Amino acid sequence: MSVQTRYEEAKAMYAKIGVDTDAVLGQLKNIPISMHCWQGDDVRGFDNPGDLTGGIQTTGNYPGRARTPEELMADMDKVFSMVPGKHKINLHASYAIFEEGEAVDRDKLEPKHFAKWVEYAKARGLGIDFNPTCFSHPLSADATLSSENEEIRQFWIRHCQACIRISEYFATELGIPCVMNIWVPDGYKDIPADRMAPRARLKDSLDQIIGIDYDKSKVYIAVESKVFGIGFESYTVGSHEFYMNYAARNGLLCLLDNGHYHPTEVVSDKISSMLCFYDKLALHVTRGVRWDSDHVVRYDDETREIAKEIVVNGADRVFIALDFFDASINRIAAWVLGMRNMQKALLSALLVPNEKLAQLQQERRLTEVFALQEEYKLYPVGDVWNYFCEQNGVPVQEEWIDEMLKYESEVLSKRV
C-alpha cells in the first residue's frame, strides 16, 4: 500500500474523531524548530582552540566532527535535507567566522563576523537565533556575569551587549526575529558563604546588558536557568526563581531547558503556568538521563507532553529550540533524530481532538479522558507522518538512515 493510500485511510479515521489531518499538516509545517549548531562539533566553536568548559560536557568520540565552518554548514544542509519543513538555526557567539589570521575577542565581536552565517541562512530561507558564549574562554574560568572581579564582569557584559547588536543584525537581514538566549555557568561546587552577592551582581550585569538601546520587535532576549552543573553542584547563580522573576519584571523571555530541573520535575507542567503570566515562552528541548546529560531527544512521553502543551496553548507563543550534544553516535543522525522526533511529538499532539478532551474534563468525565488519551495513542500517527515527509520531499520512514550512512562513508569518514 502506498504512503498516499495509507494516509487516506488514516485521514478517514481521524475525521471520525473530528481531526482534519490536512489542516494539521499545514499547521505542523509552520512550526519552526531552532536547530542548535553545536551538535555538529561537540560545542567547540571556531573562536578558540580550548576545551569545552562551564560544567557542560559532550561524551563520546565518534568520528566525523565538523572542524570548520564549511564542514558544519555542509552537515547542517545534510540534516535539513532529511527534515521536513522550514526551521531556524541556533548559533553561539563562539561560532564567529574570522578572516585568515584574524583574532577577535568575545567582547569585540561584530555583525561582520557572522556575515557568512547570514549568507547561509538567507540562501535557505532560515531564521537565526543567537547565544552569547559565556564559557570555554580563559575569562570564564571562575565566573562571568556574576564575577567578583569587576574587569571580568565588564568583559562579559560587553560580550552580551555585542551579541544584542549581532542578534539585531540577524533579524534585520533575515526579516525574522532573533531569540538571544543568555545562559551563564556561574556557581559553586560547594556550599557558598554568600548566596546573595553573586546574584546581586548578575542582576546588575543583566540591567547593564538590556539597558542598551535595541529593537525589541527584532530581538527577544531570553534568560536560561539551571539547577546545577558539573563542578557547580551546590549553587547556581542563575537559578530558576532568579531568572523567572528577572524575566517577568523586565519583559524578557524566560527560557526553560527541560534538563535543568530536579529529575522528577517536568517542563510540560510548567508551560501553562508560565503562559498565564508571559505572552511568550522559550524552550530548550533536550533529554536528561538521570541528570542534565543532554541526550538526543526521543519520541518519548515527556517530549510528547511538552508538544501537547505547546499545541494546546498556541504554538505561536512558544519558541522551540533543541539543546543536546551527543558525540557517541553519528552527529548527523543525532540532529535528524532530535528534529524529527520533536516534529513527530508535535504531530501526535495535533492529531488529538484536544478541545473535545478539555470539554470532557470540564464535565468531570475523567474516566473517559483517561480512556480516550490511551486509545488515541495507537491511532495511525505514523501514516500521517510518512505522508508529511513525502509531501515535503524528505526521506520517508527509515530511508534517511541509508542517506546518513552514505554521507558518513563519503564525507564524515574522510575527516581524520
Ligand code: RNT
Ligand atoms: C547548558 C545550557 C545551555 C547550553 C548551550 C550550549 O546547560 O543548557 O543552553 O547547552 O547554550
Ligand code: ZN
Ligand atoms: Zn539549554
